[in-house]
Amino acid sequence: xSSNPLGEFQLIQKISSQFSPAPGTTGIGDDCAVIPQxxxxxxxxxxxxxxxxxxxxxxxxxxxxxxxxxxxxNISDIAAMGGKAVASFLSFxxxxxxxxxxxxxxxxxxxDISDLFTCxxxxxxxxxxxxxxxxxxxxxxxxxxxxxxxxxxxQVGDLICTSGCIGDSAxxxxxxxxxxxxxxxxxxxIKRHYLPMPRIQEGLALAQIDxxxxxxxxxxxxxxxLRHILKASRKGAxxxxxxxxxxxxxxxxxxxxxxxxxxxxxxxGEDYELLFTISPEAxxxxxxxxxxxxxxNSEEGIQWLGADKDYLGxxxx
Amino acid sequence: xSSNPLGEFQLIQKISSQFSPAPGTTGIGDDCAVIPQxxxxxxxxxxxxxxxxxxxxxxxxxxxxxxxxxxxxNISDIAAMGGKAVASFLSFxxxxxxxxxxxxxxxxxxxDISDLFTCxxxxxxxxxxxxxxxxxxxxxxxxxxxxxxxxxxxQVGDLICTSGCIGDSAxxxxxxxxxxxxxxxxxxxIKRHYLPMPRIQEGLALAQIDxxxxxxxxxxxxxxxLRHILKASRKGAxxxxxxxxxxxxxxxxxxxxxxxxxxxxxxxGEDYELLFTISPEAxxxxxxxxxxxxxxNSEEGIQWLGADKDYLGxxxx
Numbered sequence: 001x002s003s004n005p006l007g008e009f010q011l012i013q014k015i016s017s018q019f020s021p022a023p024g025t026t027g028i029g030d031d032c033a034v035i036p037q038x039x040x041x042x043x044x045x046x047x048x049x050x051x052x053x054x055x056x057x058x059x060x061x062x063x064x065x066x067x068x069x070x071x072x073x074n075i076s077d078i079a080a081m082g083g084k085a086v087a088s089f090l091s092f093x094x095x096x097x098x099x100x101x102x103x104x105x106x107x108x109x110x111x112d113i114s115d116l117f118t119c120x121x122x123x124x125x126x127x128x129x130x131x132x133x134x135x136x137x138x139x140x141x142x143x144x145x146x147x148x149x150x151x152x153x154x155q156v157g158d159l160i161c162t163s164g165c166i167g168d169s170a171x172x173x174x175x176x177x178x179x180x181x182x183x184x185x186x187x188x189x190i191k192r193h194y195l196p197m198p199r200i201q202e203g204l205a206l207a208q209i210d211x212x213x214x215x216x217x218x219x220x221x222x223x224x225x226l227r228h229i230l231k232a233s234r235k236g237a238x239x240x241x242x243x244x245x246x247x248x249x250x251x252x253x254x255x256x257x258x259x260x261x262x263x264x265x266x267x268x269g270e271d272y273e274l275l276f277t278i279s280p281e282a283x284x285x286x287x288x289x290x291x292x293x294x295x296x297n298s299e300e301g302i303q304w305l306g307a308d309k310d311y312l313g314x315x316x317x
Numbered sequence: 318x319s320s321n322p323l324g325e326f327q328l329i330q331k332i333s334s335q336f337s338p339a340p341g342t343t344g345i346g347d348d349c350a351v352i353p354q355x356x357x358x359x360x361x362x363x364x365x366x367x368x369x370x371x372x373x374x375x376x377x378x379x380x381x382x383x384x385x386x387x388x389x390x391n392i393s394d395i396a397a398m399g400g401k402a403v404a405s406f407l408s409f410x411x412x413x414x415x416x417x418x419x420x421x422x423x424x425x426x427x428x429d430i431s432d433l434f435t436c437x438x439x440x441x442x443x444x445x446x447x448x449x450x451x452x453x454x455x456x457x458x459x460x461x462x463x464x465x466x467x468x469x470x471x472q473v474g475d476l477i478c479t480s481g482c483i484g485d486s487a488x489x490x491x492x493x494x495x496x497x498x499x500x501x502x503x504x505x506x507i508k509r510h511y512l513p514m515p516r517i518q519e520g521l522a523l524a525q526i527d528x529x530x531x532x533x534x535x536x537x538x539x540x541x542x543l544r545h546i547l548k549a550s551r552k553g554a555x556x557x558x559x560x561x562x563x564x565x566x567x568x569x570x571x572x573x574x575x576x577x578x579x580x581x582x583x584x585x586g587e588d589y590e591l592l593f594t595i596s597p598e599a600x601x602x603x604x605x606x607x608x609x610x611x612x613x614n615s616e617e618g619i620q621w622l623g624a625d626k627d628y629l630g631x632x633x634x
Contacts, residue, residue, distance in 0.1 A: 026467060029549065031397040031533050032361040032458065034465045037354040044349040045440060047455055049408040053447035080348040091366040091453050123362060125453075130370035132446070136408050136453035138364055141349065148351045150343060216348050232346065 033122035044141035046077035065194040067109030076198035078141035080217035082207025085119035093129035149215035154233035158277035158296040165247040168192040170268020196272040211282020221269040236299030241306035245291040350439035361458035363394035382511040384426030393515035395458035397534035399524025402436035410446035466532035471550035475594035475613040482564040485509040487585020513589040528599020538586040553616030558623035562608040
């Protein structure tokens with residue numbers, strides 16, 4: 001039985017009926033989406049590609065979760081600049097072998113997170129693939145003019161902070177790879193891996209604070225991601241591993257399995273918490289939840305206090 | 318030998334060094350691109366996905382031409398709304414088996430058309446694929462506020478026009494598929510298939526004319542594309558096939574091969590000429606090169622005068 005009895009136009013119609021653009025905006029169904037621009041804003045654009053065999057295994061992945069995550073990682077990039085997500089664009093190359101209802105469940109997950117961040121799907125492309133599923137998502141966002149937080153603005157003396165705990169997603173992946181017994185604990189960690197939550201509200205609040213200098217989201221692991229800030233800002237850093245925020249769930253999982261929480265916190269990625277640098281004065285009055293984990297200096301590279309190796313994070317190639 | 322000895326970051330660096338964003342714009346290298354918005358403009362966003370086996374065959378396609386075409390089809394969507402292309406975003410999933418220098422040649426083609434339309438590459442994603450190459454391009458454009466030409470605005474009595482000849486790309490594809498002998502004529506047609514030229518200048522000029530109502534680009538073939546306008550506008554049309562603009566090259570190729578020029582003009586796609594409807598008064602003073610091929614009416618469907626079947630154009634599914 002064909003898994004996608006719908007033709008291209010019917011599929012587009014089915015998807016578009018679930019997403020209604022704001023008044024004045026033209027969404028799915030024309031050559032382009034048309035979005036009115038507001039004065040005093042900058043456009044932010046982020047795009048990511050996910051392909052079967054590299055980012056997920058089609059026979060194992062849950063389509064709802066993949067739909068959620070496909071949108072989440074790009075919305076998180078908008079959060080990382082201190083912006084608001086405005087609209088998204090979804091392209092996929094669909095193999096004929098997809099199970100019945102797969103695309104619908106994918107769209108459900110995509111829609112749930114899009115609704116949560118008021119970020120409607122306004123366009124995209126659907127096409128056939130011989131075999132491999134490929135997904136590309138582009139998210140358009142907005143930030144107050146000149147206020148987007150770049151990676152290149154870290155200053156010597158800045159405190160390095162995260163917006164939340166790190167390592168949960170990596171511990172969740174560990175549960176999956178090791179086929180850990182299903183318990184409330186492992187289910188919580190697995191959910192953090194599959195259904196990450198972009199920090200849009202936190203990013204918007206941080207963007208309004210002049211003392212917040214560099215910012216990005218933690219996608220590849222703090223070791224790898226912090227290096228991007230340091231390279232772009234031409235600075236160094238010292239990280240106090242004792243201060244890394246590790247959730248009770250990760251600690252508990254490590255107690256049960258004899259694993260090292262630091263490994264998850266340092267090498268794992270995909271937490272999508274914000275990583276930012278802030279002047280000590282601004283940090284004193286910062287009311288947004290955060291954890292100070294280190295300091296920017298003028299040296300080269302990262303000095304890890306309380307860890308025994310140099311953590312690199314995930315490399316794509 | 319590995320074809321892509323470069324790691325992800327080196328590849329990004331190599332690509333980004335070729336594209337310099339305008340002052341005040343943040344391009345490749347941060348979580349998002351940041352583009353200042355100008356007042357009185359609407360944002361246009363178009364995206365397309367191309368995958369090996371469906372849109373091209375990796376062992377046959379010329380990477381320079383594929384790079385050109387990947388950007389061209391999206392720039393053409395911006396032209397179809399009457400906009401100007403502002404920036405592009407390129408994602409690809411690269412198999413290890415790509416020949417040495419393949420990505421560089423792809424980028425050369427992509428860059429040449431980007432330069433031609435002052436549309437710099439400002440971001441994207443590079444990732445590994447197990448086997449199949451997948452490419453996704455998103456182009457951001459701008460149109461004067463409320464002036465973008467939609468598919469839904471055709472009015473009864475409008476003349477239907479194209480901005481240029483149709484069928485050249487289909488004749489070029491015919492040369493390729495039939496391994497036609499290489500002559501100046503076949504080379505010209507093949508070039509029109511592989512290196513289409515978006516009609517940005519024409520689209521911008523047409524967007525300024527209030528009497529131009531509906532507009533799109535001819536990508537799937539005039540039969541299929543005109544139907545989009547008619548469906549969105551809830552109108553019908555009559556097309557006079559004797560008036561379809563057919564190039565001397567297509568006529569000559571058909572004389573040599575015994576093929577029917579109308580087949581190429583009606584069923585073939587990928588000419589990327591503009592298809593628009595315009596009031597007869599506005600058409601009288603229209604100084605932009607164009608060909609009147611029919612008229613919008615209040616009937617249903619398309620009546621083809623001088624053709625013996627109902628041409629559908631290319632269906633993706």
